[in-house]
Amino acid sequence: MKPSTRLSVILALFCLLIKTTSVTAQVGIGTTTPDGNAMLEVVSPNKGILIPRILKADREAIATPATGLMVYQTDGKSGFYFYHETEGWKLVSSELVPAPASDPGFSATLNALTTNASTQLTGWSVTAPSYTATGFNPTTGNYTVPETGTYAIETTINYNLTTTTTVNLGVGINPYFEVRKTVPATSSIISGYLPMLNVNIILVLTLKAILDRGVVTLSRNVNLTAGDVLGLFYQNNGFTPFINIGGGLTPGVSWAIRKL
Numbered sequence: 096m097k098p099s100t101r102l103s104v105i106l107a108l109f110c111l112l113i114k115t116t117s118v119t120a121q122v123g124i125g126t127t128t129p130d131g132n133a134m135l136e137v138v139s140p141n142k143g144i145l146i147p148r149i150l151k152a153d154r155e156a157i158a159t160p161a162t163g164l165m166v167y168q169t170d171g172k173s174g175f176y177f178y179h180e181t182e183g184w185k186l187v188s189s190e191l192v193p194a195p196a197s198d199p200g201f202s203a204t205l206n207a208l209t210t211n212a213s214t215q216l217t218g219w220s221v222t223a224p225s226y227t228a229t230g231f232n233p234t235t236g237n238y239t240v241p242e243t244g245t246y247a248i249e250t251t252i253n254y255n256l257t258t259t260t261t262v263n264l265g266v267g268i269n270p271y272f273e274v275r276k277t278v279p280a281t282s283s284i285i286s287g288y289l290p291m292l293n294v295n296i297i298l299v300l301t302l303k304a305i306l307d308r309g310v311v312t313l314s315r316n317v318n319l320t321a322g323d324v325l326g327l328f329y330q331n332n333g334f335t336p337f338i339n340i341g342g343g344l345t346p347g348v349s350w351a352i353r354k355l
Contacts, residue, residue: 146175154184199241200353201231204346209257211337216327216348231352237277238352240323247316248274248285250327250350253342255308264291264303270334272311278324285315286330289338305334308342316355325352 123129125138137144151171157164160178167175175187203219217236221227230239240246252272273286290309292302319325327350329340341347 160184199229199244200246200351201225201227201238202349202351202353203227203231203233205341205348205350206345207339207341207343207347209337209339210329211331211335213330213332214328216329216340216350219350220346236326238325239278240319240321240325242354243321244319245316245355246319246352247355248314248325248352250274250313251348252311252313252340253308253344253347254289254311255339255342256305257337257339264305265333268333270305270332270338271330272313273328273330274313274315274325275328276323276325278322284317284325285313287311287313289334310342 121129121131121133122135123138124136126136129136146165146167148167148169151168154166154168154176162178162180164178165175167173172186176184177187179185201221202225203221204225205216205219208214208216208218215236217234219233219236221231221233227233230241232238250272269288269291271286271288274284276282276284289311290306292304292306329338
């Protein structure tokens with residue numbers, strides 16, 4: 096083989112090696128040491144990267160776009176769009192990926208509240224393992240809904256009566272607990288009566304009385320709107336004896352709301 100021919104072969108092999116290496120090796124633009132996890136790293140102190148800027152019609156006209164393909168749409172709802180393998184084109188925005196700024200819910204407990212009047216339950220504790228987040232005021236017991244959506248409401252209320260009561264209660268005396276919306280308008284979300292003994296003994300007497308101690312559990316999933324204000328209430332409904340809400344247990348009352 097002539098020397099010139101041998102040199103040509105060597106140069107051709109060298110060029111092929113360089114070409115193969117450039118395809119498979121990491122590439123750095125603005126750096127000679129690209130990150131080990133990146134096939135391409137671009138470094139600049141004052142410049143960015145421009146990807147194709149196209150119209151909405153042109154984006155939608157792309158035939159069989161590859162998963163992960165990204166473009167910047169300049170008209171309509173402009174912004175960065177990427178192609179999802181099952182959901183199609185998606186706009187990269189704060190609406191698509193909301194920032195988890197806070198947990199839209201809470202869990203609280205109450206040890207004791209003695210009253211004979213209708214009242215809102217206040218003075219809650221949110222110490223661990225309970226927790227508080229945006230919207231709940233432990234002092235007032237008000238929960239202002241931070242986000243529109245579906246919420247689960249759960250509360251367990253132990254109680255006991257502090258004195259002996261009349262055995263035969265009057266008609267219409269039915270005390271109860273209630274989760275109530277107070278803003279923008281007052282409405283009942285969920286309620287439950289205190290357990291009651293109601294027995295009729297033929298030809299002798301009728302017995303109707305609140306049980307000395309018991310528990311009321313309320314649970315419901317509801318749709319709520321941002322800005323709604325909720326509270327947990329005791330409604331005596333004509334029952335005047337004092338009641339110890341909490342029943343002497345620690346904690347005696349638990350209340351939680353969480354966004355589903």
